[in-house]
Every structure is written in C-alpha cells, then in structure tokens.
Amino acid sequence: MPIEKNDMKEGILETHDALVAEDKDSKELNLTDLAVMLWRARGLVAGITILAMVLTLTTAILTGKYKSEGFFQFGGAIPIMPVADKLAKEPPPGIALSNYKRYEAVYNSAEKYSDFYVQNKLAGDVSAESLLQKINSREGISNLIEPIFPFTKLDAKKLGMESNKDESNNVIGLRINYVATTPDMARSAVLLLGRYVMDAIIYQNYSDMLRFKDIEISTKITKLDNDIIEQNEKLEELVRKNRELKSIISRYPVSTEQGARQVVSVTEETARYLSPTAQLTTNEVEVAETKEKLIKIRRDKTQTVILGEYFGKTKDMLNGTKSGESVLRGLEPIKIATFKDKDLDNEVIKEVFNRITIENQTASSLYLQKSRFIAGPDLPQHRTTSLLIALLTGLALGFILAVGVVGGRLWWKNNSLKLQK
Structure with missing residues (x-):
C-alpha cells in the first residue's frame, strides 16, 4: 500500500526531534x-x-633571574681640559652628546671588551665571562646602559628653557642594569660594566689626544725655531742701527741740541722731526723688547721640547696597552722618568713639571674617584619572576x-x- 507524502514528512520530523532530544540528554549526561x-x-x-x-x-x-641596577656619575667635564687651555669659565659637567656617541660606539665594541678582558686578566671571573658572552651576542650591551641627562625635553618645557641656547644638557651619568642567575653575579656585572665603560672613555680620550700631540709639538718646535731666527735677525739689525746712531752723534755732537731740525716724516700739511739721540733711545728700547721676546721664545721652546719628550713616552705606553686605567696610572712614572735628569731648580723646567703634575692629578681625581657609582649597584633580594x-x-x-x-x-x-x- 503506498505511503502518503504527508505521513513521510511527519515520520522524518519525529525522528529528527527524537535525535535532538537524545543529543541534548546525552550532553547533560x-x-x-x-x-x-x-x-x-x-x-x-x-x-x-x-x-x-x-x-x-x-x-x-x-x-x-635577579636584576641589579646602579647609577654611575661622571664627576666633571669629560674630556678633561689641559691646564694651559682652560678658560675663565669652567665647562659644564658631563659629556657632550656628540662625544658620548663616540664613546658609546667604542664601549659597545666586542673587540674593545675583549681587550679589556685580556688586559685585566678576567679569565675565570663568572661575571666577566657572562658579559663577554653578552657583548658577543646579537643584541650586545646597548640595552644594559642608559645615558642620563640633567633634564628631559619635558623638563625644559616646564622650566621655560626652550630659548636658552647656553643651557647644557650633557650626559651626566649612566643607568646600568644586569640580569643574572644569582644576586652576587648581577651586582658584580654592573660594577664591572661601570669600570669597563670608564676605562673605555679614558683610553679613547688619551688615544685622541696623543694621536696628534707628537706632530703638534714637532710643528710648534719648528715654528719656535723660525721665531728665534726672525728675532735674532731683527736684533742684529737693531744693533747695527744702534752703532750707526752712536757714530752719528759722536761725529755731530751739536745735532743732539737740534731735535727740531731732524726730519722724521713730511706731509703736505706738516713735518715731524726727531733728534739722533731720541732715535738712539727708541732703538735701544726696541733692542730690549726684542731680547725679551727671544727669552720668552727660548723659554717656550725649552718647555715644548720637554713636553715632546714626555708625550712621546706616553704615546709609546699607549701603544703597549689597551687599558685606559693602566694608561692613567702610568702617567706619573713616565713623568718621573722624564724629569729624572732635569734640573728642577730651574724655574722653566719646574713649571712644566708642575703643569704635568696638576693635569695628572686632576685626571686621576676625575676619572678614578669622582666618576663612580653614587647609587647602587644593589644586591637584588627578589627574582624577576615571582614564585x-x-x-x-x-x-x-x-x-x-x-x-x-x-x-x-x-x-x-x-x-x-x-x-x-
């Protein structure tokens, strides 16, 4: 018997409803x-x-990991200015941004740290070896060292300093951080990084200075030699003129009383006269001035020759070491060696000795004492990830x-x- 279409639809719907109910019951179950x-x-x-x-x-x-952080302060104007070149106005403390970029390129160099690592015999030091791996990695150590400025752009805006062209915003310090597996290692790494950065800056400063000192001093000595020759020629000319004037006066004694009759210069409107005696006096004054100039030039040459000897030895030392701290500490022995056969009772020589002493003491104070950690590095007590x-x-x-x-x-x-x- 044929099945009607309506009956088929009703059967399909009933089957579908039953399956849905079954699935629902199954889910609840x-x-x-x-x-x-x-x-x-x-x-x-x-x-x-x-x-x-x-x-x-x-x-x-x-x-x-444990994270240690410290603030390393620059104790004055870097690079240090020689005593002879200092102006009345002291330069602002810190490092100019243009100079800091150069120093940053130096201390971010893996080769520079390797030299520091070898020079200071740091093999076996866990912190030093960790830093060696870090600086040789792709990211390097640039993210570990952050320059600190006296004020930000926002600070300057608040203080109304936009138009102050003389205001300095040098790098006055560095914020150094390091993450390690132990607190001691993290702290030691920050200390070592501060020492390494300062060492790189010292070496770069003396490298820049001594690179040109030798040729500058040689050029100055040559110039002083020419100045001495020039002043000697002038002195000889004045001495000859002096003899001639004395001869004229001796031959014409009456001319000394005729000051108004000796022509000095003639113009359309007037004429000036000077007696031989007055000319002789003027000539003798010029002779004295020339002799004084010669004394000063010879004094300058003597001091420059000594400085050339001193800087020549410091340059040799620089070529034999890669450590800025070693260079700085080696300046005093080189000074002693330079002046050991010199007469320090001579004021000309003593002045150079004192100048070098002042510069070395100032550099040692600035680089090794005033430039230091003034906050931290702390010994971390907690991990970077909370337990x-x-x-x-x-x-x-x-x-x-x-x-x-x-x-x-x-x-x-x-x-x-x-x-x-």
Missing part, C-alpha cells in the same frame, strides 16, 4: 558524568595539579590538564562503541 568522574578521580586530579605546580615552581627557581605567580600558574595549568585528562576518558567511554560501529 556527559557534563554530569564529567563532574562525577572528576570527583571520583580527585586523587588523579590532585596529583596532576600538584605535579604541574611542582614542575612550574622548579622551572621558575632554576631559570629565575607565587609561578605557583598559581602551575595550579591553573595543572587543573586544566587534569580536567582534560578526565574529560578525554569520559569522551572515549561514551564514544568508543560508536567508533567501533
């Missing part, structure tokens, strides 16, 4: 079963959660993993027969 199974498997859930917490906490402890956060993270991950395991077992139990069919 699965959630209930999951809750029951979680309770029944609470030991497994607790075990998985505790295991995850232990693993997370252990990982945090083993891979935890409590790691513990809570492990708790959440462990519980989610446990629910996943129990839920997977429930799904397999409900669907294994269907999958077999």
Whole structure:
C-alpha cells in the first residue's frame, strides 16, 4: 500500500526531534558524568595539579633571574681640559652628546671588551665571562646602559628653557642594569660594566689626544725655531742701527741740541722731526723688547721640547696597552722618568713639571674617584619572576590538564562503541 507524502514528512520530523532530544540528554549526561568522574578521580586530579605546580615552581627557581641596577656619575667635564687651555669659565659637567656617541660606539665594541678582558686578566671571573658572552651576542650591551641627562625635553618645557641656547644638557651619568642567575653575579656585572665603560672613555680620550700631540709639538718646535731666527735677525739689525746712531752723534755732537731740525716724516700739511739721540733711545728700547721676546721664545721652546719628550713616552705606553686605567696610572712614572735628569731648580723646567703634575692629578681625581657609582649597584633580594605567580600558574595549568585528562576518558567511554560501529 503506498505511503502518503504527508505521513513521510511527519515520520522524518519525529525522528529528527527524537535525535535532538537524545543529543541534548546525552550532553547533560556527559557534563554530569564529567563532574562525577572528576570527583571520583580527585586523587588523579590532585596529583596532576600538584605535579604541574611542582614542575612550574622548579622551572621558575632554576631559570629565575635577579636584576641589579646602579647609577654611575661622571664627576666633571669629560674630556678633561689641559691646564694651559682652560678658560675663565669652567665647562659644564658631563659629556657632550656628540662625544658620548663616540664613546658609546667604542664601549659597545666586542673587540674593545675583549681587550679589556685580556688586559685585566678576567679569565675565570663568572661575571666577566657572562658579559663577554653578552657583548658577543646579537643584541650586545646597548640595552644594559642608559645615558642620563640633567633634564628631559619635558623638563625644559616646564622650566621655560626652550630659548636658552647656553643651557647644557650633557650626559651626566649612566643607568646600568644586569640580569643574572644569582644576586652576587648581577651586582658584580654592573660594577664591572661601570669600570669597563670608564676605562673605555679614558683610553679613547688619551688615544685622541696623543694621536696628534707628537706632530703638534714637532710643528710648534719648528715654528719656535723660525721665531728665534726672525728675532735674532731683527736684533742684529737693531744693533747695527744702534752703532750707526752712536757714530752719528759722536761725529755731530751739536745735532743732539737740534731735535727740531731732524726730519722724521713730511706731509703736505706738516713735518715731524726727531733728534739722533731720541732715535738712539727708541732703538735701544726696541733692542730690549726684542731680547725679551727671544727669552720668552727660548723659554717656550725649552718647555715644548720637554713636553715632546714626555708625550712621546706616553704615546709609546699607549701603544703597549689597551687599558685606559693602566694608561692613567702610568702617567706619573713616565713623568718621573722624564724629569729624572732635569734640573728642577730651574724655574722653566719646574713649571712644566708642575703643569704635568696638576693635569695628572686632576685626571686621576676625575676619572678614578669622582666618576663612580653614587647609587647602587644593589644586591637584588627578589627574582624577576615571582614564585607565587609561578605557583598559581602551575595550579591553573595543572587543573586544566587534569580536567582534560578526565574529560578525554569520559569522551572515549561514551564514544568508543560508536567508533567501533
């Protein structure tokens, strides 16, 4: 007997409704079963959660880092100005930005740190070796050192300093940080970084200065030689003129009383006269002035020759070391060696000795004493990652993993027969 279309549609709808109801009942049943199974498997859930917490906490402890930070201050104007070149107005403290960019390029160099590492015999020092690996890595150490300025652009705007062209905003210090596996290592690395940066700056300063000192001093000595020759020629000319004037006066004694009759210069409107005696007096004054100039030039040459000897020895020392601190500490022995055969009772020589002494003491004070850490580096007490956060993270991950395991077992139990069919 044929089945009517309406009956077929009604049968299909009834079957669909029954399947939807069955699926709904199945879902409700699965959630209930999951809750029951979680309770029944609470030991497994607790075990998985505790295991995850232990693993997370252990990982945090083993891979935890400590961050140390310090503020390194520049104690004055860098580079230091020679005593002879100082003006009345002292330069502002710190490093001009243009100079700092040069120093930054130097101390960011892996080759420079390698020289510092070898020169100071740092092999075996854990912090030094860690820094060696860091500077040889792709990121380098640029992110560990931050320049500090007296004021930011916002500070300048608040203080109304936009139009003040004379205001200096030199780099007055560095904020140095380092992250390591132990607190002592982090602190030691920051200390070593501060020492290394200052060493690189000292070496660069003396390298720049001594690179041109030798040729400058040689040029100055040559110029002084020419000045001496020129003044000697002038002196000889004045002496000859002096003899001639004395001869004229001796031959014409009456001319000394005729000052108004000796022509000096004649113009369309007037004429000037000067007696031979007055000319002789003027000539003798010029002779005295020329002799005085010669004394000053010879004095300058004597001092310049001594400075050339001193800077020649410092240049040789610079070529034999890569450490700025070693160069700075070696200046005093070189000074002593330079003046050991000199007469220090001679004021000309003593002045050079004192000038070098002042410059060396000023440089030592600025670079090795005033430039230092004024804040930190601190010994960190806490890890960069909190153990409590790691513990809570492990708790959440462990519980989610446990629910996943129990839920997977429930799904397999409900669907294994269907999958077999």
